[in-house]
Amino acid sequence: MIAANNSALQSWVEVKPESDFPIQNLPFGIFKTENLTPRVGVAIGEYIIDLKSLHVLGYFSNLSFTLSDFDSVYLNPIIQRGKTATRELRERLSALLQDSNKELQGKEHHVNQCLIKQNKAKMLLPVDIRDYTDFYSSIEHATNVGTMFRDPNNALLPNWKHLPVGYHGRASSIIVSGQNFHRPKGQQKPNETEPPVFGPSKLLDFELEMAFITYPGKELGESISTDEADDFIFGLCLFNDWSARDIQKWEYVPLGPFLAKSFASSMSPWVVPLDAFEPFRIDGPKQDVEVLPYLKSNGAKNIDIKLEVAIQPENSKESVVCNSNFKYMYWNMNQQLAHHTANGCNISTGDMLASGTISGPTPDSYGSMLELSWRGSKPLKLNDGSERKFINDLDTVIMRGHATNGSTRIGFGEVKSKVLPAK
Ligand code: MN
Numbered sequence: 001m002i003a004a005n006n007s008a009l010q011s012w013v014e015v016k017p018e019s020d021f022p023i024q025n026l027p028f029g030i031f032k033t034e035n036l037t038p039r040v041g042v043a044i045g046e047y048i049i050d051l052k053s054l055h056v057l058g059y060f061s062n063l064s065f066t067l068s069d070f071d072s073v074y075l076n077p078i079i080q081r082g083k084t085a086t087r088e089l090r091e092r093l094s095a096l097l098q099d100s101n102k103e104l105q106g107k108e109h110h111v112n113q114c115l116i117k118q119n120k121a122k123m124l125l126p127v128d129i130r131d132y133t134d135f136y137s138s139i140e141h142a143t144n145v146g147t148m149f150r151d152p153n154n155a156l157l158p159n160w161k162h163l164p165v166g167y168h169g170r171a172s173s174i175i176v177s178g179q180n181f182h183r184p185k186g187q188q189k190p191n192e193t194e195p196p197v198f199g200p201s202k203l204l205d206f207e208l209e210m211a212f213i214t215y216p217g218k219e220l221g222e223s224i225s226t227d228e229a230d231d232f233i234f235g236l237c238l239f240n241d242w243s244a245r246d247i248q249k250w251e252y253v254p255l256g257p258f259l260a261k262s263f264a265s266s267m268s269p270w271v272v273p274l275d276a277f278e279p280f281r282i283d284g285p286k287q288d289v290e291v292l293p294y295l296k297s298n299g300a301k302n303i304d305i306k307l308e309v310a311i312q313p314e315n316s317k318e319s320v321v322c323n324s325n326f327k328y329m330y331w332n333m334n335q336q337l338a339h340h341t342a343n344g345c346n347i348s349t350g351d352m353l354a355s356g357t358i359s360g361p362t363p364d365s366y367g368s369m370l371e372l373s374w375r376g377s378k379p380l381k382l383n384d385g386s387e388r389k390f391i392n393d394l395d396t397v398i399m400r401g402h403a404t405n406g407s408t409r410i411g412f413g414e415v416k417s418k419v420l421p422a423k
Pocket of ligand 1: 134207209241355356
């Protein structure tokens, strides 16, 4: 049992019941303000606790962290310290923020220095991501795509239930929530009998995903087992893995996704420690084809995290278009990491491994417009009366996610980005 997860804990910092950031969460991010340089912070209620200032004031004197670990534009230095260290850090923060603890609470000038309102801060890209891998691990999503583009009777390719299919994505174009991007341009072949054309994508889509960030891995040539995998996962974030469906359809044969994916992917600014989700573990779907021994995983390894996607047209209110759940994943994170390293591939501090689009069993739980509008054949009606088959210019796509058991709610806030017109 992780002490910081105790659902009975209360903080002296006000946390509203609907907040994603109770004392049991303590997600890490990088923030700055008008007066403060970029640094490590942790969300609590509507506030951020400034870890650099806490360190300077001596509140971490029993921990192994240095000032430069917190006086950093990325979380990588603290992730580099490994699971034991970051667990101790979370436990220490939990203690300092508990209502029964007077160490910090009792010193008003320290509180004023260390607690910053989230609405006064700007959140920055939290991790220097060196490598980004995207999986394709939702059976509902893979089945929907296979049904649409191949054969409804053989929607899954022969390898799908034997290994978590993935590819190497582009790390440099991962952006943080709040950052906008321009509609990508590229080659498309809208007409079977005509040559390809070049121009702005007409079929821009979101992909509802979760991603995890890794601790330092093992040496090149070594593998991480499914049982070891939890010790190599620092935390999770929301992830919108934007896709240009028309560019993708033409370019992906035979090597897979390329320019249809590499223009942008959006991540939430808060990375929630894997530890915080331990109370929300749940069995995954039954894997009805027996997997090879290196992919067998023990215990409940899925996580019950409710997910939603909303589209907000310019100067209009948002419409929720999807309600899904991370628990639907056919392949869990432990299997993904074991598979990724089965060949001896090394992972590094701050690598990102994303789930792939998370679709559920019902049409309102599909995690992409491709599926929600069934390839454009069923336009979605938004609250403002407009219709969408895919994403329009100036639309903002917002994703949210949280786990809850009635008493504790562990969430991410949101990841949102607006699509600007093509350059
Ligand atoms: Mn993806």
